[in-house]
Amino acid sequence: MVDIYRTTYDEKGAGHYVAPRLAYAYLNIGLHDASRQIVDELMKESPNDWRTWFLHWWLRGTEEQDRKSRRVNSSPHQPRPTMISPALTHRVFPTAEAASEALADEIAELIRSRAAEGRQVVLGLATGSTPIRLYAALVHLHRQGLSFANVVTFNLDEYLGIERSHEESYWNFMHFSLFDHIDVPPENIHIPPGTTPDEELDAACAAYENAIREAGGIDLQVLGIGHNGHIGFNEPSSPPNTRTRVMQLNERTIRDAANAFGGAENVPKRAITMGVGTILDARRIVLLAFGESKAGIVQRALTEEISANLPATYLQNHPDVTLYLDQAAAPR
Numbered sequence: 001m002v003d004i005y006r007t008t009y010d011e012k013g014a015g016h017y018v019a020p021r022l023a024y025a026y027l028n029i030g031l032h033d034a035s036r037q038i039v040d041e042l043m044k045e046s047p048n049d050w051r052t053w054f055l056h057w058w059l060r061g062t063e064e065q066d067r068k069s070r071r072v073n074s075s076p077h078q079p080r081p082t083m084i085s086p087a088l089t090h091r092v093f094p095t096a097e098a099a100s101e102a103l104a105d106e107i108a109e110l111i112r113s114r115a116a117e118g119r120q121v122v123l124g125l126a127t128g129s130t131p132i133r134l135y136a137a138l139v140h141l142h143r144q145g146l147s148f149a150n151v152v153t154f155n156l157d158e159y160l161g162i163e164r165s166h167e168e169s170y171w172n173f174m175h176f177s178l179f180d181h182i183d184v185p186p187e188n189i190h191i192p193p194g195t196t197p198d199e200e201l202d203a204a205c206a207a208y209e210n211a212i213r214e215a216g217g218i219d220l221q222v223l224g225i226g227h228n229g230h231i232g233f234n235e236p237s238s239p240p241n242t243r244t245r246v247m248q249l250n251e252r253t254i255r256d257a258a259n260a261f262g263g264a265e266n267v268p269k270r271a272i273t274m275g276v277g278t279i280l281d282a283r284r285i286v287l288l289a290f291g292e293s294k295a296g297i298v299q300r301a302l303t304e305e306i307s308a309n310l311p312a313t314y315l316q317n318h319p320d321v322t323l324y325l326d327q328a329a330a331p332r
Ligand code: F6R
Pocket: 125, 126, 127, 128, 129, 130, 131, 156, 157, 223, 224, 225, 226, 227, 230, 231, 232, 233
């Protein structure tokens, strides 16, 4: 599976994804069919790889360029706003794609309005399979003219002990899915440093917190949710006031990542993550959850009492959180 993507290495050992780069190059010069052909081949050969899915959604966006309006509100299926927890609003969209496009539009509006005022926007970003369509939609908006020049980003987390060039590093994921395709200034991108030696970890975590503070705090934080209710890598039993720190990954989280790493034994056992308190400091939070497998934990996050056993319940304490769900993940 890996060979399709990583066939050349630079002098630092960083891999280059040849097939996706080719697909991207073809797309840029208007050879959409050639691009689609490569992606279709990848879909056949590596249907479970997130990179395949990112390319698929990204191309689909381009192929649908003629759609009159990209706003979900123009869809015949209106999202249903519903309240279960008085604090947590959720919106159910017909598909994960519609939810992702709605969030991409919200982010685009924020970026544009801040640009008009000559101000920056600070985005908190997540990784994993859930935000892939969001990033594809943002790349698509960039190709239609949206500039990310005034955007500063902070990622939620990074595995500890793997190089940036590792194909499962979040650094790699973010560059492949988003940063390589938009004009965000590289110096505005922040991802927790996963290769920090143990004796420097406290300082690295404190520096991450400082950088967020110096940027003026996070305007909009994108979250996914783990099957065990984690947000970022704040595993069950995380206290609410935690800041960026090292977290021991929980057995369920390691199991969920096992496939991508070619076995649970290869999954890093620790990560650096923004703390619960860091996340709750964001001015607005949008949590994305898609698919049947998330329905149970979403229901619990919406209905259970706030507890460290289910870190996503802490969101009930935040004044501006919305869950964007597809039908399958929606509470029954
Ligand atoms: C990733 C992160 C995690 C994921 C969660 C869901 O940066 O912080 O909390 O959002 O594990 O992962 P997926 O989307 O792969 O189901």
